[in-house]
Amino acid sequence: MAIENLFGDYLVNLAAELSAHVLAAVPGWVQPAWAGEETDTAVRRCLDAGIAAFVRRANADASAYTELWDLIFPRFFHDEAVAAQVARLLEGQNLNHRALQFMAAQAGYQPERFPALDFGAAMQEFEGAFLTQATHEPALQGLIQASQLLQQTQLLADTQAILEQIVALLQEVALQDITGITADSITATNVVSGTQIVYQLAPPTGPGRFPDHWESHYLQALLTQCDRLDMTPLAASEATTETLSIAAVFTTLYLDGATRSADETVVEALSPAPHREKRVPERREAAQHPITASEAIAALPRLVILGQPGGGKSTLVNYLAAQLARQRLGETDTALPDWAEGQAPLPVRIILRRFAEWLAAEKRRGTAGDVWDYLAYLLGRWGCGDSFAGLRHTLIESGGLVFFDGLDEIRDAAARQMIIKGAVTDFADTEKQCQVVVTSRPYAYTDKAKWRLPADRFPVVTLAPFADEQITAFNEAWYTRVMGPRRGWDAAQCQQRAGVLTQTLLALPHLRRLAASPLLLTLIAQVHGQGGALPDNRADLYRQMVELLLSRWENRIVLDARPGDDVPAEDVLWLGVPTEYLQDVLAQVAYNAHQRQGEEAIRGDDAEQAAEISRAELKLALVERFDSGEKAEQIMAFIQHRAGLLLAQDENTYTFPHRTYQEYLAAQHLLRQSDGQEQLCARVKAQPDWWRELFLLSAGSSMKTPKYVQDLVNTLLPFDPGHQEQPLTADVAVWASIAAQTLWETNFSYHVAQEKLPGGFTAVYRRVQAWLKAVMVADVLLPTAGRAEAGQWLARLGDDRPGVGVNRETGLPEIVWSAEIPAGVYTIGDNKSKYDDENPAILNVPQ
Known part of the structure; x- marks a missing residue:
């Protein structure tokens, strides 16, 4: 059927079949409020309005799809299951658009075959027109709360105005008199004169459609939610009433394993693997540049970002949302380095955990409509509910950047699947003009996850741990913008302290590993700031x-x-x-x-x-x-x-x-046990590599109680070298090194020096030194690395062997010769045949 023949009988047939099934599907509990034929007629008028609105939207989207009009739409509206869904409106419930999408598919509708048709939007206008007509039907006033349901559809003001015009028109002409429908007009025949009349459909124009302040009001509310730097790591003594922007310490985040060549776009670089394999050899061999998370978001219409806990996912979302909000508010110094000039989409942030809580409370199933409803609810909570209509209009007409943050925070797997496969997917499919970003921890977005989004449409990237330059940049920002103002330090002092912290972190492997996490680096910086050093x-x-x-x-x-x-x-x-x-x-x-x-x-x-x-x-x-x-x-x-x-x-x-x-916490547990030392030493002797760090942390936690350190080392090495109860073995050599490291890290020599007469502290210290010397010169077969380690620890604790060390009086090496050098002539060095800068030296030792 050609679109120009869409009139009269076609519309009436759709409405009549649907009306019959809807009236048959009305549940029994509604019947007491039914006023017979009067109510039946009112429902039919509502369905007429719905059909007219649906056809107007479908015609605007897909006028040329003959199969839709000839087969699919009649099959859909004649389906009793569809009628049962429409009957929900008479029960005071909104339509289940996800179910209707499924039924449309059963009728033959396939989005990929009819890309010009926005079926969801057409059904939403059907629902809106039905409810708009219902508000004018006295017979339905005691049956359904049409105005409340209409508000929940969250139709744009423009659309609602057009639906009101359709309802008003149908009070003047019957459905069978309509001879044509387009996006902006309805043509009908005057039954008296036989002439055709064209009724124009147009939204209101000029000022007053949205409040003048809607965007600024919304953006200010968004900044209140997103732009607050979390200062909980700061001690109470550091707290101030000043609110710091998250941009103060935001540090560029890179993608793990993602690079591009100079002539390659971010989109090309992050395309799925089969596409990347087609890259020309020159590109594969060219110098590769890392890709930032920010530029990936700027370049891609859809993206999933994975990151470890404390790895910066939510900070990234909040930072970008805040910076974009500030740009749209006209503030300066808010440019995003990886974004094109003038690229400032309207930002929206949805925390998925809270969205899931709202869906459960509202008994929603998760659709694109639920996303809009939640945003309306959210803006109301923020005190800017009057901004919603403008927000929705802008997102639909101009697009925006919508963050769905924290998929992993939805604990229930079924809820996770419902939200991603329902709400987020439907929203992304419907609002193609909007950029959509989803964040999650890796565990909640595995390859086998049922809610995983299509990789060809939603590329997946992972945030990389902090590299050295990011650690450096964060430390400088932390001291310059956070600690410096609170302590009254000038720029030079801030730079100096930041430099010391960075140097320490990069020099010590155990701290460098921790500093790779933005959260843990923040904690380290706070500890450093409190005392001026770690x-x-x-x-x-x-x-x-x-x-x-x-x-x-x-x-x-x-x-x-x-x-x-x-x-x-x-x-x-x-x-x-x-x-x-x-x-x-x-x-x-x-x-x-x-x-x-x-x-x-x-x-x-x-x-x-x-x-x-x-x-x-x-x-x-x-x-x-x-x-x-x-x-x-x-x-x-x-x-x-x-x-x-x-x-x-x-x-x-x-x-x-x-x-x-x-x-560290395991060590604290043992410290609280009456036999903790015995347990710990037994563990160390059985698995020294695994329990060594815990042994050291246990001693370090008791550094101010040297008697505990003494007892701990005595438990590990209770006998002196040569004792028959503890012969020297490779295992004992390792225990001796652990004991030496314990004494060194707890500064035990200080307590030894405080003993006026040699006591327990001196005894355990000398015993460890003796074991180290025994390891170095042992006749038994010991690993070379173990002997070398023993020598290194002995050097730190103090090597008191004759001929080792420095003479305290002269400061010269305290060399002890085993015998006098015999008289004679000795050549020291080599000739120039081996080294150009070396000549042989002749030494004559007299009698």
């Missing part, structure tokens, strides 16, 4: 970082509260749970996990990873400590979506941010 004692550094991570948990509840939320006083300090109690539980869990991991003999790369802790194990430990399953669930729920001292890797697995934290 503690020499690693255990003290980890203690301070653990305390800061725990303080994040305490303070996060207040910071995470949404505007208008009333936070109970008893919930402010970590749900009423003292942090020392929580740390006890985590220490126990850390010890058990470390012990289990050691028994599994994990080596290689995995040795750097923290052990996995099951949900059941964590819950059991929490229940035993707090005697409350409810409290345990509350704690685990909070851990699930907050990067603190324990990280949720998936719905049933947790880890510590780094194995270092696991080892």
